Amino acid sequence: MTKVAVSGGMGRLGSVIAKAISNTDEMQLSGVYSPSHAGKVFEDVTVQDSIKDINADVIVECTHPNVVMENLKQWHKKNVHVVVGTSGFTKERIEDVKSFWGENDKGCLIVPNFSIGAVLMMRFAEIASAYFESAEIIERHENTKPDAPSGTALATAMRMGKHRKETEDKSNEIVKGARGGLASGIRVHSLRMKGLLSDQEVAFSNLGETFSINHKSTSYESFANGALVAIRYVQNLKGVAVGLDAALNIE
DSSP: OOOEEETTTTTTTHHHHHHHHHHOEEEEEEEEEOOOGGTTTTTTTEEOOOOOOOOSSEEOOOOOOHHHHHHHHHHHTOOOOEEOOOOOOOOHHHHHHHHHHHHHHOOOOEEEEOHHHHHHHHHHHHTTTOSSSSEEEEEEEOOOOOSOOOOOHHHHHHHHHOOOOOOOOOOSSSTTTTTOOEETEEEEEEEEEEOOOEEEEEEEETTEEEEEEEEOOOSGGHHHHHHHHHHHHHHOOOOOOEEEETTOOOO
C-alpha cells in the first residue's frame, strides 16, 4: 500500500484530496502537514508541524505559493515522489524547480489543475490556438485566491503560445490593465469575486466567427479523481514533469 501525505492537508483543496486518499484501497493517508493546525486529528491522522515528522512514499503539496518552493526543497531532501497542486507556477518557477530536482530523481509532477475537465480544456485550447487569429483567456476565481492569474491560466497560455504569434492589438488603454496581462503572448483577464470557485473561458475569433471553450468547477470534489491519477502516475516518473496529459493518455 502506498503511503501518501498531504502538505497543506487542512486547506480546502488539501482536505478533499486527503479524504479521497483515505477512501481508496491502494493508498494510506500517512501524514498531514499543516503547521497552523498541528496536533489536531484529521482522517485519523495527527497533523504535524514539521516536515521531518512526515513519513510517506508520495507527498501531495497543496500549500501557499509563497512557501511551496521551500517545501519542495525539503521534500527533495527526503527523497520522495511529489505531486504539486499549488498554484502560480510560471515558466521561470518551473525552471527553478528543475535547477535542484534532477532528471534522475524521484518524480515531481506539477499539476496546474487536478480537474479532468480542466485538463481537457487546456488541451482543446492548445489545438484550437493554431486555427484562430485572436485568442484570450478569462479566468474567474474566488476573491480569496492568493495569485493572479491562476496556475491553470498560466499553463493554458504556455501551451497556446507554442502554436501562435502574439495578436496585433491597437487598443489604447485609457485605464491601465484594462486589456489584461500578457502570459506567453496571450492576453489573460483575472476576475476575483465572492462566491466563485474555478471557472475559465478561452475565447477565440477569426473574421466572421467566434469560438470559446469553457470549464467550470462547482465544488472542490472535482479535483479529487485527478489527484489520485497524479499520485499513481508520479510513482513511475523521474525528474520534473508538468500536467496530467500523459497520465490520462491525452495526446
